[in-house]
Amino acid sequence: MKKETAKTLRAFLIELIIYAVLVVGYFFLVLHFLGESLYQLEIHHRYTYGGVAILLIIGQAVVLESVTTFLLRMLRGRSE
Amino acid sequence: MFFPISGSHISPIYLAVVGFFIGILGGFFGVGGSFIAGPALRAVGLDWNFAVGTDLAHIVGKSVVAAKRHRALGNVDLKLGLIMAFGTIGGAEVGAQLIQMLKRAGNVNLVVSIVSIVVYISISSFMIWESRKTLRSKKGGTVAPPTSAAAKKHDPSSFAHVTRSIQRWKLWPMIKLPASGVTISLWVILLVAFVGGLFSGFLGGGAGYVRMPSMVYVLGIPTHLAVGTDLFEIIISASYGTFTHAIKGNVDILIALVMHTGAAIGAQIGAISTQYFTGPKIRLAFVPLPLIGAAIVIYTLMTGHKL
Numbered sequence: 001m002k003k004e005t006a007k008t009l010r011a012f013l014i015e016l017i018i019y020a021v022l023v024v025g026y027f028f029l030v031l032h033f034l035g036e037s038l039y040q041l042e043i044h045h046r047y048t049y050g051g052v053a054i055l056l057i058i059g060q061a062v063v064l065e066s067v068t069t070f071l072l073r074m075l076r077g078r079s080e
Numbered sequence: 081m082f083f084p085i086s087g088s089h090i091s092p093i094y095l096a097v098v099g100f101f102i103g104i105l106g107g108f109f110g111v112g113g114s115f116i117a118g119p120a121l122r123a124v125g126l127d128w129n130f131a132v133g134t135d136l137a138h139i140v141g142k143s144v145v146a147a148k149r150h151r152a153l154g155n156v157d158l159k160l161g162l163i164m165a166f167g168t169i170g171g172a173e174v175g176a177q178l179i180q181m182l183k184r185a186g187n188v189n190l191v192v193s194i195v196s197i198v199v200y201i202s203i204s205s206f207m208i209w210e211s212r213k214t215l216r217s218k219k220g221g222t223v224a225p226p227t228s229a230a231a232k233k234h235d236p237s238s239f240a241h242v243t244r245s246i247q248r249w250k251l252w253p254m255i256k257l258p259a260s261g262v263t264i265s266l267w268v269i270l271l272v273a274f275v276g277g278l279f280s281g282f283l284g285g286g287a288g289y290v291r292m293p294s295m296v297y298v299l300g301i302p303t304h305l306a307v308g309t310d311l312f313e314i315i316i317s318a319s320y321g322t323f324t325h326a327i328k329g330n331v332d333i334l335i336a337l338v339m340h341t342g343a344a345i346g347a348q349i350g351a352i353s354t355q356y357f358t359g360p361k362i363r364l365a366f367v368p369l370p371l372i373g374a375a376i377v378i379y380t381l382m383t384g385h386k387l
Contacts, residue, residue: 023342050326058144058319060344061148065144065145068345
């Protein structure tokens with residue numbers, strides 16, 4: 001039981017570290033590179049901006065979920 | 081960090097941490113968590129219109145993560161979620177129109193505040209009564225956390241007799257929901273979704289605090305499936321809300337993306353945690369959420385300072 005808990009915590013910590021890297025990646029990549037384009041899009045093409053906003057948030061959700069699920073499977077050796 | 085779309089300076093760490101806590105609530109209870117996200121965004125100086133629109137965008141992302149995890153656990157009734165999305169969108173539009181009418185009449189704040197306080201307190205009072213009664217009963221108190229799909233369909237409730245009589249209304253067309261183990265009239269499903277949407281449009285946010293309990297008590301959907309299905313339904317209705325707010329210039333997607341980095345972890349933790357609790361215990365733990373919403377509204381009414 002203790003072994004299982006330790007394994008879960010270890011997997012969770014690794015997941016957190018990977019998330020932190022992704023978060024930092026987003027801060028620099030999305031905000032610096034996409035920030036200005038999205039800002040211009042929001043000013044000039046609101047309908048396109050609305051569609052892009054939804055696609056971006058869903059895309060990020062799918063990617064984050066898939067990456068962490070894959071990592072958890074690798075780290076814990078079973079699906080969750 | 082500067083967010084050019086809303087013209088605001090907000091710490092990204094703050095956004096990720098707020099997203100994380102709201103993600104846990106969303107994954108566990110199937111709610112959007114706007115009653116916390118809205119004030120949290122306002123607290124760092126984001127305008128009210130941006131707080132509402134941006135929160136909706138973040139809810140979409142968080143719900144995708146949580147719904148995917150719930151789907152893997154067998155907690156999502158896709159057919160029910162799709163049907164409900166129609167009713168929710170219709171209700172949200174009517175709710176938004178009601179707000180416009182009240183704005184023209186000049187008493188929108190007082191009416192919305194009083195309605196929301198009454199609704200929040202009524203939901204909490206009813207759920208605390210029902211879940212405690214169920215947990216004290218022989219049937220509810222001895223049930224172990226469900227591990228299989230069949231076990232999830234067995235969700236004792238002290239209100240089940242009323243739910244069964246609603247399910248007996250043979251109002252054509254009847255909809256069979258094999259995933260939830262329920263057969264019920266389409267009109268009842270649409271009505272429940274419409275009322276949830278109405279509160280969403282009228283009071284703001286995703287209105288999961290109304291829809292999740294209604295799915296359990298009115299439609300008879302087992303609690304675990306109600307949480308997962310509500311999240312799936314929120315993806316559709318919040319996407320619609322995000323789009324309509326975006327074209328009105330109320331969405332800062334950059335803030336939503338940063339918030340979502342925290343919410344994605346929280347939503348998974350919340351979704352996985354539901355495995356370790358029975359339906360009545362999840363419902364009992366849900367009770368403080370509407371009360372927090374009521375406390376925020378009462379504070380706003382008394383101080384005049386909108387959180």
